[in-house]
Amino acid sequence: MSRISDTFTRLKGEGRAALMPYITAGHPTLPATEALLFALEESGADMIELGIPYSDPLADGPTVQRAGQIALQNGATIPRIHAMMRRVREQGLSIPVLYMVYYNCVFRHGEERFLDEAAASGIDGLIIPDLPLEEAEEVEGLAAERGLDLVYLLAPTSTPERIAEAGRRSRGFIYCVSLTGVTGARDRLSAAIEPMLRRIREATSLPLAVGFGISRPEHAAAVAKLADGVIVGSALVERIDEAPDETEAVNRAAAYIRSLRLAVDQARFRSANVG
Amino acid sequence: MAKAQTQAAYFGEFGGQFVPEVLMPALTELERAYLEAKDDPAFQRELAEHLAEYSGRATPLYRADRLTGYVGGATIYLKREDLNHTGSHKINNTLGQILLARRMGKQRIIAETGAGQHGVATATVCARFGLECVVYMGEEDTRRQALNVFRMELLGARVHPVTSGTRTLKDATNEAIRDWVANVQNTHYIIGSVVGPHPYPTMVRDFQSVIGKEAREQILAKTGRLPDAVVACVGGGSNAMGIFHAFIPDEAVALYGVEAAGEGLDTDRHAASISRGTKGILHGAKSYILQDADGQIQGAHSISAGLDYPGVGPEHSYLKDSGRATYVAVTDDEALQAFIDLSRLEGIIPALESAHAVAYGMKLAKELGPQAQIIINISGRGDKDVAEVAAVLERKGVVL
Numbered sequence: 001m002s003r004i005s006d007t008f009t010r011l012k013g014e015g016r017a018a019l020m021p022y023i024t025a026g027h028p029t030l031p032a033t034e035a036l037l038f039a040l041e042e043s044g045a046d047m048i049e050l051g052i053p054y055s056d057p058l059a060d061g062p063t064v065q066r067a068g069q070i071a072l073q074n075g076a077t078i079p080r081i082h083a084m085m086r087r088v089r090e091q092g093l094s095i096p097v098l099y100m101v102y103y104n105c106v107f108r109h110g111e112e113r114f115l116d117e118a119a120a121s122g123i124d125g126l127i128i129p130d131l132p133l134e135e136a137e138e139v140e141g142l143a144a145e146r147g148l149d150l151v152y153l154l155a156p157t158s159t160p161e162r163i164a165e166a167g168r169r170s171r172g173f174i175y176c177v178s179l180t181g182v183t184g185a186r187d188r189l190s191a192a193i194e195p196m197l198r199r200i201r202e203a204t205s206l207p208l209a210v211g212f213g214i215s216r217p218e219h220a221a222a223v224a225k226l227a228d229g230v231i232v233g234s235a236l237v238e239r240i241d242e243a244p245d246e247t248e249a250v251n252r253a254a255a256y257i258r259s260l261r262l263a264v265d266q267a268r269f270r271s272a273n274v275g
Numbered sequence: 276m277a278k279a280q281t282q283a284a285y286f287g288e289f290g291g292q293f294v295p296e297v298l299m300p301a302l303t304e305l306e307r308a309y310l311e312a313k314d315d316p317a318f319q320r321e322l323a324e325h326l327a328e329y330s331g332r333a334t335p336l337y338r339a340d341r342l343t344g345y346v347g348g349a350t351i352y353l354k355r356e357d358l359n360h361t362g363s364h365k366i367n368n369t370l371g372q373i374l375l376a377r378r379m380g381k382q383r384i385i386a387e388t389g390a391g392q393h394g395v396a397t398a399t400v401c402a403r404f405g406l407e408c409v410v411y412m413g414e415e416d417t418r419r420q421a422l423n424v425f426r427m428e429l430l431g432a433r434v435h436p437v438t439s440g441t442r443t444l445k446d447a448t449n450e451a452i453r454d455w456v457a458n459v460q461n462t463h464y465i466i467g468s469v470v471g472p473h474p475y476p477t478m479v480r481d482f483q484s485v486i487g488k489e490a491r492e493q494i495l496a497k498t499g500r501l502p503d504a505v506v507a508c509v510g511g512g513s514n515a516m517g518i519f520h521a522f523i524p525d526e527a528v529a530l531y532g533v534e535a536a537g538e539g540l541d542t543d544r545h546a547a548s549i550s551r552g553t554k555g556i557l558h559g560a561k562s563y564i565l566q567d568a569d570g571q572i573q574g575a576h577s578i579s580a581g582l583d584y585p586g587v588g589p590e591h592s593y594l595k596d597s598g599r600a601t602y603v604a605v606t607d608d609e610a611l612q613a614f615i616d617l618s619r620l621e622g623i624i625p626a627l628e629s630a631h632a633v634a635y636g637m638k639l640a641k642e643l644g645p646q647a648q649i650i651i652n653i654s655g656r657g658d659k660d661v662a663e664v665a666a667v668l669e670r671k672g673v674v675l
Contacts, residue, residue, distance in 0.1 A: 055440065055571040056557070058452050059295045065439055078569045103293055104556040108570030130293045130559070134284075155297040157459065162299065180297050181457035 002149050003096045003124050004172035007046055008207040017224035017264050022049040022233030024067040026076020030084050032246040037088050043254040044261030047096040054102040059129040061184030063234040082121040089122035096124040103131045115146050125149030125172050133165050151175050156192035167204030178212045185215035185235040197226050217263035224264040284473035289589035292472040294559045301459045306474040308379050325370050330360040336493035341620040348640035349647035354490045356654050363655030364514045365396035371482035373400040376463035383407045383462040387451040389444035390581035391423025392655050393467030398432035408432040411451040413443040416580045423659055441574040444584045448558050468511025469588030472559030476588050483517025491521045504529040506636040507652040508628045510582035512591045514654035533635040535577035536604035546575035548587040549595050549602040557586035578607035579627035609634040626655035
């Protein structure tokens, strides 16, 4: 059992949904990311998705694109990101961390080398948004050998065959993309979530985490009632981006995660009482 | 599921489908629709009719006597894709894809464009068939190719300037893919080159292969023998794949792809993905690309907006590694000289993209000597480039 699976099992026992914030490594700087990782853990995150900045992020909207550009301008290279991860693990960051990484970064470093270094840096899993089932067999095997969970994504457009295959092959959880579109905060929660989760649930017993377009505490609360995990990215990145300095960025991120934590836990608590 | 699809999706180790999950069902649908259409005589008849009646095919294979005399080597033939409706080879593909989009019941069309030639060809067929059209174009390119922006708008398309990244073709393609991810149910994405995830590189090559089929028949009819070489410029590489394809089995015919060396291959301002790139993934396919040690895509540079792209179609990478085709590069200055030479010697103003093929074709003709004959693909006409060339010549202090 991986640390990611353990976390979902424990939360299930507690009747809680996992809260999984996303931040871009090196946005605005790597030292800020280091401080943010601890702040997210202390404010109630159950695991963290750490985005590796990429020049051409096809699955991302303007907020994450911009964060990536800033990180790259400020020198967030992959060796430096691995080194930062090793440091935060030495300093005691204990919750699971997954890399959200575009496949070219993995391919260019060499799949084995990238995965070796990720594992040695204390990474627990990988989400590769442009590596669909058809292309992932090799990475999947190499990741498993190193104890890394390769998390597959499913979308509202996924066919029953693809859902079944992701259910067999995904490790840790399944990343359910809430809408047909790119990442980014939306005013309203996608109506596609509930029917999609129902279809995926029928095919697999893996934990299901929902991401894309979740920005407000009430969105997080609504998703927590339906899924095992709630992923919040762009809305958090926006708060970090808008802060006047890095200390304030950490404070605002922490306050935002606390508000989401509360909403997620209360949603389950209320529905348990009502139900 | 994985095996059957991966094999057809690859040219050797190149190609594939590196896209978000949201798009995978759409690519499967597209592949199925394309394979059905390809084998449907009614579809092929309809396409042939539009190519003839609307675009004016077959395009001539023209013996360029004054250029041949000037170079003093092989006889040079020009395949006149510039004489297509809209002024370039791009319409061969947009006609094919719009007929396919209609078959699939899509109401909305999106496209990316660099120089604007593909955008114009897409806007044109959308006007012809009454479909909504959105074209993504890098902000930098909207400036360099303002005339084409106006042409697209005149044709009823909405041109969306892209301000992310390097603000050129690479980023326009990213933005078009993001639009497709969001609107995949009602939208067909007409990719303009032999790039992108499977089935695009195969499908676009097939639609462009009419160039080589015609050229092969024409040169046999005119001279009774095959050419010694075929030369075409390569950005993404659609005009080159189009003219190469019919000649691939003819092993005696040398195939030359000409990349943009920009300010020089040893500078960081070029667009020579095959000559100077490394293996990687860009826009859904594995191929040679320009990237740094971390896999970050690097900006390309070329005087020609249409070649200003840090990747290349996966089949070109395969032809390079298998040795069937040879890839060379031509600088901005050499292309500019060829642009002027062809204008002056033949009364044909080529697109700056095509001028790269002309520049290398002239060198090659000289090397091969008078017994040989070659075909240079004139992929488009140069009207769109006249203002840019005038500005560059003025900066250089060149008086014509």
